[in-house]
Amino acid sequence: MELYRAHVLVCAGAGCISSGCQAVKSALEESIDRLGLKREVKVVETGCMGPCDLGPVIVVYPEGVFYRQLKPADAVEIAEEHLLKGRVVERLLYKAPENGKTAVTSDQIDFFKKQTRIALRNTGIINPESVEEYIARDGYRALGKVLTTMTPQEVIECIKKSGLRGRGGAGFPTGLKWEFSAKAPGKPRYVVCNADEGDPGAFMDRSILEGDPHSVLEAMAICGYAIGSNQGYVYVRAEYPLAVQRLSLAIEKAREYGLLGENIFGTGFSFDVEIRVGAGAFVCGEETALLASIEGRRGEPRPRPPFPAQEGLWGKPTVINNVETWANIPPIILKGPEWFASIGTEKSKGTKVFALAGKVNNTGLVEVPMGTTLREIIFDIGGGIPGGKQFKAAQTGGPSGGCIPARYLDVPVDYESLTRLGAIMGSGGLIIMDEDTCMVDLARFFLEFVQDESCGKCSPCRIGTKRMLEIVERITRGEGRDGDIELLEELGHGIKSSALCGLGQTAPNPVLSTIRHFRDEYEAHIYHKKCPAGVCRALMVYAIDEEKCNGCGRCALVCPAGAVYGEKKKPHRIDLEKCLRCGTCMEKCKFGAIYTI
């Protein structure tokens, strides 16, 4: 064991890696070496700390000073000033965008202050490649407690009592799922971790695997004990190479310490975990398709029942939970089900991790108690909408989810309330949209996505979503017809009730929910041939403000269709017959003279 006077935590989540944290880390290490501080200061790479838009970020302990948006040269300055001379580098501290107030430590920042971290308790604090740091934070103690002091039935009761529900989307009670498997006939039984996170904009599962992989392994072993299984599989997509790498290392380290493998804690219980890498098909996040893929078959769903808890992997009882669900298990065991059940709402217990994305100031990962309102998440933690724009809607649950308009900002977020609004909790992707988002175009985007990802096994999904996409595309082109909205609704409800799996059954949701909350936008497209948000290009009419135009001719020069005409130094005009509606003229005009109608 080495004692240091300072720990420098460098966020090495995928977000910070792409904004250049490795170069910052090297610069930091070189400087520490050069200044002779190697014996005093330890540099630690951690998983995602959450505020991805501020990356690369580092935190210096024991003070907990939070530095953001660093370049390698900044790291050198931090080493010379802070680490050598003990002077905090003011310039690199976080400043709140709303009032310019400087925060020294992360607990002075609203983004962190208002969170409750259970699933993310270790991400961003420990080195994910060190099992020792996980153990220091009570890691594997829950497994030890379960194996030495609890019966399998007691473990299941504990999880049932906690009220934990699946964090992958549907929200099925986790303890109940375990009980079904434990009682199902057939052996061997299996434990599976669903890490096939596919919703556009969602990345909490990746961050947990990258930042705290042992929490998932420990939880899977606990479940193994509870249901009588000795083998676990983590199904993770190949697009998450860092998660695969850190998870593999974690499995290796856990085996070295005897925390996975034969005779764990000398109790005679054996459990091991293997990784299965998926090729990145969205449908493989559906549990039956996922199981097929693990078995080496084509990733296609099958009808349920029988549910995997009864007949799962190779026809044997199998518990499948998603990454975030697993990450909640060890704290429930250690702190007790009552503690967990005291957080959240009546029917939704604990916390939920959201991946904040889109038109919001603080994009990144946040974990809040169930029942927190959207307003708190978006405005208090997320820092509001950039550029003084108006909040329009939040999209939850990705392609299976729906939109929540501004008038429901104060609804407490839990499984039931979102379902009532026609959205779903989903895995936790939360995409924020401002006034510049066209809801018809948004529905088109998600339809295109599910069309692309539909496995094609059942016709409602394969053909139905295609027809829906064609209609929505037509509307965005300005060729919408009377009756289109009703047709979309009819098709949508038909697909929902007849598709084979979760993907198809939820695929119409983005269309249905945008029609429900933003029907007027559909009508504007169809009947008035207008896109109120100014997104659908085919519906835009460009015009030149003759007062503002000084006739510089720049627009005429860049127009690919030769649609802009006019004499030099005199106001120009646009020939709408020729105009392609590409918007280049508007982009290039220095005087703001070109506008859309």
Added chain:
Amino acid sequence: MKSLAELDKLREKLQEEMRLREGKEDVKVVVTMGTCGIASGAREVLTAILEEISKRGLKGVTVTQTGCAGLCHCEPLVEVERPGRDKVTYGHVDEKKAREIVVSHLVNGQIIKEWTIK
């Protein structure tokens, strides 16, 4: 890992290393490291303190540094802060004195009065 007791033993040992990140109320040993402090040997003092604490397996001590305290003629300075008690400042500390401060003050709770400055 043969037993839960073994895990607990290992955890206790490892927790010490992680203490820095917990923000707990600790005994704080502060070495002033302005230019004056470093020039008169504060770096060696700090290393000696870290080594001594590590060697003795002392728990709950945070070692940190600060800038010049304005008493340049007394450098290197070492301050010991215990939660709820007055700060004790030692002056003219060298490596040997530093090790003794750890033993006497941190381990045995005896302030070495003759080295303190008012």
